[in-house]
Amino acid sequence: MFCFQCEQTAKGQGCTLAGICGKKAETADLQDELIASLIRIAATKAPDDQTTKAIIDGLFTTITNANFDNDSLREMIGETSFDMNRLWRENEDIRSLKSLILFGLKGMAAYAHHAWALGYKDEAVNAFFYEGLRALEQALSSDELTALALKTGEINLKCMELLDRANTETFGNPAPATVTKNIEAGPFIVVTGHDLRDLKLLLEQTKNRGVNVYTHGEMLPAHGYPELRKYPHLKGNFGTAWQNQQKEFDNIPAAILFTTNCLMPVKESYKDRVFTTAVVRYPECRHIGEEKDFTPVIEKALALGGYAAERKMTGINGGNTVVTGFGHHTVLSAAPMVIEAVKFGALKRIFLVGGCDGAKPGRNYYTDFVKMTPADTLVLTLACGKYRFNDLDLGKIGDLPRLLDMGQCNDAYSAIKVAVELAKVFDCSVNDLPLSIILSWYEQKAVCILLTLLYLGIENIRLGPSLPAFVSPNVLKVLVEKFKIAPTTTPEQDLKSILG
Ligand code: SF4
Numbered sequence: 395m396f397c398f399q400c401e402q403t404a405k406g407q408g409c410t411l412a413g414i415c416g417k418k419a420e421t422a423d424l425q426d427e428l429i430a431s432l433i434r435i436a437a438t439k440a441p442d443d444q445t446t447k448a449i450i451d452g453l454f455t456t457i458t459n460a461n462f463d464n465d466s467l468r469e470m471i472g473e474t475s476f477d478m479n480r481l482w483r484e485n486e487d488i489r490s491l492k493s494l495i496l497f498g499l500k501g502m503a504a505y506a507h508h509a510w511a512l513g514y515k516d517e518a519v520n521a522f523f524y525e526g527l528r529a530l531e532q533a534l535s536s537d538e539l540t541a542l543a544l545k546t547g548e549i550n551l552k553c554m555e556l557l558d559r560a561n562t563e564t565f566g567n568p569a570p571a572t573v574t575k576n577i578e579a580g581p582f583i584v585v586t587g588h589d590l591r592d593l594k595l596l597l598e599q600t601k602n603r604g605v606n607v608y609t610h611g612e613m614l615p616a617h618g619y620p621e622l623r624k625y626p627h628l629k630g631n632f633g634t635a636w637q638n639q640q641k642e643f644d645n646i647p648a649a650i651l652f653t654t655n656c657l658m659p660v661k662e663s664y665k666d667r668v669f670t671t672a673v674v675r676y677p678e679c680r681h682i683g684e685e686k687d688f689t690p691v692i693e694k695a696l697a698l699g700g701y702a703a704e705r706k707m708t709g710i711n712g713g714n715t716v717v718t719g720f721g722h723h724t725v726l727s728a729a730p731m732v733i734e735a736v737k738f739g740a741l742k743r744i745f746l747v748g749g750c751d752g753a754k755p756g757r758n759y760y761t762d763f764v765k766m767t768p769a770d771t772l773v774l775t776l777a778c779g780k781y782r783f784n785d786l787d788l789g790k791i792g793d794l795p796r797l798l799d800m801g802q803c804n805d806a807y808s809a810i811k812v813a814v815e816l817a818k819v820f821d822c823s824v825n826d827l828p829l830s831i832i833l834s835w836y837e838q839k840a841v842c843i844l845l846t847l848l849y850l851g852i853e854n855i856r857l858g859p860s861l862p863a864f865v866s867p868n869v870l871k872v873l874v875e876k877f878k879i880a881p882t883t884t885p886e887q888d889l890k891s892i893l894g
């Protein structure tokens with residue numbers, strides 16, 4: 395096996411014997427074979443809905459922490475004519491650029507999958523899956539591949555916009571919501587991942603069943619959407635970020651439904667209560683198919699019975715509630731206030747501290763960074779990295795909370811929209827705004843988002859906690875020279891250089 399697609403890759407170089415994520419060598423090889431078969435499909439088949447969906451779901455399946463089940467992978471693999479090892483042994487710059495494209499496609503496939511589930515598709519997005527995959531087996535120059543990597547970012551912007559439209563037209567515009575970390579007595583289901591449609595279906599099916607539903611991880615922003623928050627049995631948010639699940643799910647008296655990554659190797663103490671759906675699979679864990687009949691999940695929750703009494707729970711900093719629901723609609727409606735605050739000096743800078751959380755040490759950077767931001771600054775956040783600090787009370791500027799959770803990783807679209815609108819108001823470019831972007835990356839969705847930011851020409855992004863192993867020294871040189879990307883250092887040093 396060879397895999398270096400995520401941030402926790404072995405020795406910062408590549409997993410070769412087994413994945414640090416728990417992925418076995420055989421699974422990694424099967425995932426590569428699946429990608430090879432998708433490349434062939436892209437090169438030989440005429441695009442139609444069925445083929446496109448197979449490509450999207452195939453790519454999404456190979457994302458970090460989603461599918462550990464060899465049997466299901468074997469079922470998805472078609473004919474191949476390309477060996478992925480050829481790519482892994484390529485000249486390091488070509489390999490680096492093709493990896494950026496492939497991993498970006500994987501991340502984008504996740505977003506296309508969620509939009510598709512709600513009936514939203516986009517021709518340009520769909521066509522690019524074919525174009526991008528075909529490029530992986532073609533002899534292209536560094537310049538051609540760099541252009542294609544940026545095009546991946548361009549198309550991903552369309553894809554995130556599509557998903558934003560799908561989510562907001564289906565579930566309404568998110569509005570601020572204060573969400574409890576406490577768990578009430580009685581049966582409950584914890585639902586995690588990014589798929590809002592799965593949550594909606596589960597909420598419908600648990601109506602009047604005496605089962606409460608709690609979000610986990612990237613499902614937290616669901617509490618902001620009117621068509622989801624209207625269910626009284628959608629109670630609160632369980633636990634913290636994905637990398638703590640083996641501890642937090644240990645012996646949990648509830649059923650857990652995974653709608654997407656990040657799934658960690660499932661421990662015996664809760665294996666019987668983990669359910670997967672869509673592209674997530676784990677050997678021996680029950681899978682809910684496309685009919686989305688969640689009866690087994692509900693029955694499991696009822697049988698386990700939940701806690702006997704209410705459990706007071708907190709986030710990692712001891713806070714008892716978290717706030718979410720600051721999508722572009724809400725933030726832009728507060729724009730006049732933000733503009734006033736900037737003009738009168740009450741607001742000096744906006745930080746976007748967003749991205750994935752992860753298991754490797756060094757991620758306290760993000761907690762410390764947010765804690766150190768001065769009182770006359772705003773902190774926008776999104777994705778699962780926010781669990782490092784989202785239970786902190788940062789106070790307010792006027793009526794606006796200083797910490798604004800914009801949603802899931804795909805809601806990077808919201809952040810981009812807000813930045814572009816502010817730039818218009820101040821009649822400057824996004825790079826001239828008092829805005830600093832501090833990204834944390836872990837898996838491939840962060841890759842497609844980074845490519846989108848680069849496509850938009852956004853400079854001075856700080857990227858951590860470490861740089862991707864698949865970025866070769868020459869490619870890094872381009873990123874640094876052209877986009878002024880910088881690795882994160884220490885919170886003190888980075889804040890000092892940003893604030894001057
Ligand atoms: Fe290693 Fe990450 Fe690949 Fe897992 S997904 S095998 S940890 S690089």
Ligand code: SF3
Nearest residue numbers: 655656750777778803
């Ligand atoms: Fe998190 Fe896995 Fe990336 Fe959607 S859930 S951001 S890591």
